Amino acid sequence: MLHYAVVFFIIALVAAVLGFGGIAAGAAGIAKILFGVFIILALVSLVADLVRKR
Template sequence: MLHYAVVFLVIALIAAVFGFGGIAAGAVGIAKILFFVFIVLAVISFLTGLLKK
């Protein structure tokens, strides 16, 4: 999931360089959502792993 966040961030940067502001804003929004979902899932996984031991 972190991979997809980075991909959308790169797409946003490329779109911003070429002047496509709407596409860049949309890609940045998707990248932010994916990044925060990744963080939440990583923390839940970490806590579950601690509680299993």
Template sequence: MLHYAVVFFVIALIAAVFGFGGIAAGAAGIAKILFFIFLIGFVVSLVMGLLKR
């Protein structure tokens, strides 16, 4: 999940450099959503791992 967030972030950076603002904004939005989903999944798995001990 984090890999896809980084990929979309890089796509957003490249699109911004070449002047494609709409594509850059869309890719950055997708990267942000994927990053927050990754964070939520990480915290849930961390808490579940601590509760199993």
């Protein structure tokens, strides 16, 4: 999931450099959402692992 967030971030950077503002904003928005989902899933996995080891 983090891989896809990075890919969309790179797409947003390339689109911004080339002047495609709408595409850059869309790709950046998708990257933010995917990164947020990644962080939430990583935290849930960490808590579940800590609870299971007790």
